[in-house]
Amino acid sequence: MSDLLARLRARRWRLTAQRRVVAQVLDGDHVHFTADEIHARAAALLPEISRATVYNTLGELVAIGEVLEVSTDGRAKRYDPNAHHAHQHLVCDSCGTIRDVHPSVDPLAGLPAAERYGFTVSRVAVTYRGLCPDCAARSAADPAADSAPARAKA
Amino acid sequence: MSDLLARLRARRWRLTAQRRVVAQVLDGDHVHFTADEIHARAAALLPEISRATVYNTLGELVAIGEVLEVSTDGRAKRYDPNAHHAHQHLVCDSCGTIRDVHPSVDPLAGLPAAERYGFTVSRVAVTYRGLCPDCAARSAADPAADSAPARAKA
DNA sequence: CCCTACCTTAGACAGTGTCTAAGTCAACAG
DNA sequence: CTGTTGACTTAGACACTGTCTAAGGTAGGG
Numbered sequence: 001m002s003d004l005l006a007r008l009r010a011r012r013w014r015l016t017a018q019r020r021v022v023a024q025v026l027d028g029d030h031v032h033f034t035a036d037e038i039h040a041r042a043a044a045l046l047p048e049i050s051r052a053t054v055y056n057t058l059g060e061l062v063a064i065g066e067v068l069e070v071s072t073d074g075r076a077k078r079y080d081p082n083a084h085h086a087h088q089h090l091v092c093d094s095c096g097t098i099r100d101v102h103p104s105v106d107p108l109a110g111l112p113a114a115e116r117y118g119f120t121v122s123r124v125a126v127t128y129r130g131l132c133p134d135c136a137a138r139s140a141a142d143p144a145a146d147s148a149p150a151r152a153k154a
Numbered sequence: 155m156s157d158l159l160a161r162l163r164a165r166r167w168r169l170t171a172q173r174r175v176v177a178q179v180l181d182g183d184h185v186h187f188t189a190d191e192i193h194a195r196a197a198a199l200l201p202e203i204s205r206a207t208v209y210n211t212l213g214e215l216v217a218i219g220e221v222l223e224v225s226t227d228g229r230a231k232r233y234d235p236n237a238h239h240a241h242q243h244l245v246c247d248s249c250g251t252i253r254d255v256h257p258s259v260d261p262l263a264g265l266p267a268a269e270r271y272g273f274t275v276s277r278v279a280v281t282y283r284g285l286c287p288d289c290a291a292r293s294a295a296d297p298a299a300d301s302a303p304a305r306a307k308a
Numbered sequence: 309c310c311c312t313a314c315c316t317t318a319g320a321c322a323g324t325g326t327c328t329a330a331g332t333c334a335a336c337a338g
Numbered sequence: 339c340t341g342t343t344g345a346c347t348t349a350g351a352c353a354c355t356g357t358c359t360a361a362g363g364t365a366g367g368g
Contacts, residue, residue, distance in 0.1 A: 016316080
């Protein structure tokens with residue numbers, strides 16, 4: 001992923017400071033940030049960067065296939081820099097954490113032609129949902145908090 | 155589904171006119187409406203129904219498991235009344251149409267314990283994406299329209 | 309070093325969903 | 339049937355996420 005900038009240059013992107021910091025943030029921890037989180041982290045490196053630029057850059061990265069958009073909860077989309085290796089997601093219902101998992105079989109095989117209703121199927125998104133170890137421990141200790149998803153991370 | 159009202163009564167729900175029309179709308183075509191579409195259709199039957207009530211009622215129906223929430227595109231959530239029969243979704247990237255499909259194997263089996271990272275996995279959402287027959291035909295006839303997803307149905 | 313097309317910015321705007329205070333009414337008791 | 343009560347509904351303000359525009363800035367080629 002460290003050659004993302006090189007790939008962008010090959011696509012004739014103008015390498016502005018803003019695009020560099022967005023790429024740098026995506027290149028950091030392999031976490032799946034929301035656009036707002038990416039903006040906050042980018043702003044820590046380049047305070048004057050605007051929200052619109054982050055959205056623009058993310059949209060362009062998605063369009064050229066360097067980054068994947070993941071919408072797991074109907075709230076903010078998350079951006080997944082791991083676009084070059086097929087994978088699926090494991091999502092915590094409580095804190096929203098996402099982990100990548102790698103499929104052992106091609107999930108497209110699970111859909112027989114008879115069930116495709118004439119659709120041209122090109123992709124499959126598989127999302128496993130449950131509780132991450134931390135949240136499972138917390139809900140066992142305090143069952144009342146079970147159904148109160150924390151918006152912010154602990 | 156026609157006994158949804160009976161099931162709600164069994165749960166000690168107060169059966170107001172508003173809840174009846176929401177149930178009635180969900181009971182209609184097996185389409186997956188957004189909350190706003192449900193509100194519009196409910197308002198056709200009961201003009202003074204408010205948006206908040208539709209959201210409240212849908213939220214309660216989801217909480218008790220009578221209806222499923224589906225978020226396919228990061229925009230409005232859609233509500234799926236077919237909650238009593240495990241199924242997956244086939245989504246058209248162009249027009250947004252959703253069809254239910256029925257899995258031949260338990261998709262949870264695709265995730266070996268070694269890949270669960272300590273998560274307590276309770277559900278799996280599988281979404282197949284591609285083009286519906288109509289949109290595939292249209293994009294074959296006019297490739298330029300291929301990447302311009304229509305927000306409204308044709 | 310200059311130019312120009314592309315990029316960024318601030319802020320307004322739009323869509324979706326949540327919350328609150330006040331009024332209303334379904335269900336039950338008598 | 340009528341009264342009571344607490345759950346339900348309402349309008350509208352609010353919050354969050356994402357998009358758009360006009361104006362100014364700047365990367366990269368000459």
